[in-house]
Amino acid sequence: MPSSHAKRHQSSIKPTLFGVFEKLTGKRTPLLAVRGQPRQRLHFDAADFSAIYAIGDIHGCYSKLLEAERKIFEDFSRCTGTALIVMLGDYVDRGSSSKDVVEHLCKPTPENIKQVTLCGNHDDAFLRLLEEPGLFPSWYRFAGMETLKSYGIDVTYLLKHGSKRAIERAISDAIPAHHKKLLAEMPSMVTVGDIVFVHAGIRPGIALSEQRDRDLFWIREPFLTRGPELPLLVVHGHTPVAQPFFGNGRIAIDTGAFATGKLTVLRIMNRQAIVLR
Template sequence: MIGRWRKTSRRMLHLPTMPAAIYAVGDIHGRFDLYHQIEQQIIEDAASIDGPKLLVILGDIVDRSAGVSGLIDHLLAPDPAGIQRVILCGNHDDMMCRFLDDPAGNRAWLDCGGAETLASYGLHLGEVMPPTMRLQHQLTTIIPPDHRDFLMGLPLSLTVGDYVFAHASYNLDQTDARQDAQTLMWGDPALADRAKSRRILIHGHVIEDEPCIRPNRISIDTGAYKTGVLTAVRLLAGGCTPTFLSTKPK
């Protein structure tokens, strides 16, 4: 983790009933090209399913690739017809927020993919950062206010029935009130492997060669920014076996 940790006011969401289908997408890391492909696959797949559909993005939408600003523009646009998007906060998204709040205290973010994020907005920093006041002015100028508000407002988790969606980890044996924001964004997903609860965590954060189903969790980060493979999982009402969708590396 970088910089100083500060208390978060991010929400934890609950949906009272399972929709007809939920599609969860793993870590995008600025690969807008891949996200466009997977979203089109989801739209086509969802067309044959009657009822409301949910598309959950599991965080880490920023860093490591050049498509961040275009991706956020897209996510701020209207949802696909018949599908509602929910975007969760990953550790990289939170690191960007902390950098925007305090560049001098969180400059290590630049080496974690932040430099590519700023480049997507047209700001190319050299080895030496400009003075703080000048950098703050540059950041205010190049990053649209709605992008800032979007990132600052990302929720930490979503619970739907026995499914819990979070970027990194979640203590499945505890309520939301007992969860820690740092664990949800930075924690070890294997925490769920020790759970006694029947609930299932859907997460990203740790790169897998293939999406993986374990007794208490489904892991879908397939390292899109370097592999070209962005993965989604489809969960249907009624408890059917999860189905994976993915982009194909070139």
């Protein structure tokens, strides 16, 4: 499946880059739990699309998202049929423009493009906050202030001068209903033939029907070392890599856009996977 033109070495995660992301593992936050209601899982036939594109973790990098889409539209303009774009989750937090990213994802795509916005652990946690405002203290320690700031909420001021109720009211008033609807309707997995797209990965050797949303959003090991241990290819984000990684039944494309400025786009066409430069 992977093209010989693509990077095949993980080149380990750079220590300085990985340090930025260590707090994203969720090991010290109750937000590791996911919403009680299981999310939808989508299934398509490989013949449905002449090309498939996947975009790594966006994390509030709106301008990078627009650049990535321009790359895709330009690339697919030379093709016929229908393309599938799979967003791999984590649209909010870290970067400065989460609101703009979510608003953009609510917009329709061109007629020959089908888009799937998978749910990431940060998106699921944000929705949990909207549904359970009392989670704000733990959510804030996990996510920081960038997302709420992008919605016009002065978190620093409210933490210093406001009450708990004032913070909860500000969040409720600032987030549009259609943003909450998008977050609630995001699927946790999409399969196209024998290719699986998820945010974080899967539990090795476990049938897809038995995978838990919690693992699809949060897993690192043993998936990163062992791969899926199933006859399929998993395309995922969540764990940052210095360069897109191709190996052991998986392709990792979270290149830490908010920290590095690099939002990776993967194209799969004729069962060949390449990174669009």
